[in-house]
Amino acid sequence: MPLDSRSKYARLYRMATPDHLCPFGLKAKALLESEGYTVEDHLLESREATDRFKAEHGVETTPQVYIGTDRIGGYDALQRHFGQTPQADKDKTYxxxxxxxxxxxxxxxxxxxxxxxxxxxxxxxxxxxxxxxxxxxxxxxxxxxxxxxxxxxxxxxxxxxxxxxxxxxxxxxxxxxxxxxxxxxxxxxxxxxxxxxxxxxxxxxxxxxxxxxxxxxxxxxxxxxxxxxxxxxxxxxxxxxxxxxxxx
Missing domain, CATH: 1.20.140 (Butyryl-CoA Dehydrogenase, subunit A; domain 3)
Known part of the structure; x- marks a missing residue:
């Protein structure tokens, strides 16, 4: 099924090697699903595959989320996309x-x-x-x-x-x-x-x-x-x- 900006589909590229399962990738997948998206989940199963993906897409980190033709970015960017406040953006708290x-x-x-x-x-x-x-x-x-x-x-x-x-x-x-x-x-x-x-x-x-x-x-x-x-x-x-x- 085609992925366009009107559909509730998203592509997720996240690191999932034998020695590292990216927690932010898991959080991004869970957030997309909680927002009603069907996730096309692409696992980067080696360091080499991760480095190759980052070079090909011109990004410095994973996970990366795409909705339609738009690159949303990582988990923090995805939270902002859905109107949530990432931990990094939160004010000081007691x-x-x-x-x-x-x-x-x-x-x-x-x-x-x-x-x-x-x-x-x-x-x-x-x-x-x-x-x-x-x-x-x-x-x-x-x-x-x-x-x-x-x-x-x-x-x-x-x-x-x-x-x-x-x-x-x-x-x-x-x-x-x-x-x-x-x-x-x-x-x-x-x-x-x-x-x-x-x-x-x-x-x-x-x-x-x-x-x-x-x-x-x-x-x-x-x-x-x-x-x-x-x-x-x-x-x-x-x-x-x-x-x-x-x-x-």
Missing amino acids: APVIAVFAMAALMGLAIGQAADFTAAANLRTILATAMALLAVQKLRDIESFTTMFLNYDLLARRKVAYAYIYPYAEAAAAILMLAGTAAWISGPLALFIGTIGAVSVIKAVYIDKRELECACMGGSSNVPLGFVSLTENLVMMAMGLWMIATLG
Whole structure:
């Protein structure tokens, strides 16, 4: 059946080799089908076939979608074609941080319920859990985190090694707080990194008026540097002071 601009047919060229099945090709196929298109699916089953296709069609990437005689492009272009917003086009969002703090609150409440904690102990558990989850986000790709962190942290800019130490320090303080032990370590540690972080955010955002992305969720997030980042550091400062106060 001929493929013309009036029909609901599309041609899709996507990479599907024994060692790589392109996820964006699968997403493009699913999106076309969800929009009612019958997909003429062309699998590029080797690196050579993929390179040959790109050279013949003058494109740099796959997948490639054609509707009628028009080349739509890759998955992002296909989303735009159907009025959707690709991830790359989305504005900065606080959603990842909200998800972390919401999960931390639920986990802390659940732990507190099971252990019959006091209100104060429950709050400590919630905040320490939030710190631990934020540390995990940084540790899952520490190189990306440090790259973003060096954009604004004052101590890391002087001592690059601190950028690598930071997520481990945050994780250590959080675990010790959850365990309710070694407050003489967790308190000063949280107070130290929290204070430096708060001063760095205030300088970058509120004094220098710079528009940066926050490293609080790791290096691949799209969270703007500002109130949320400052809140994370203020929480660590408060937790540090709390732990120090328990030393009596």
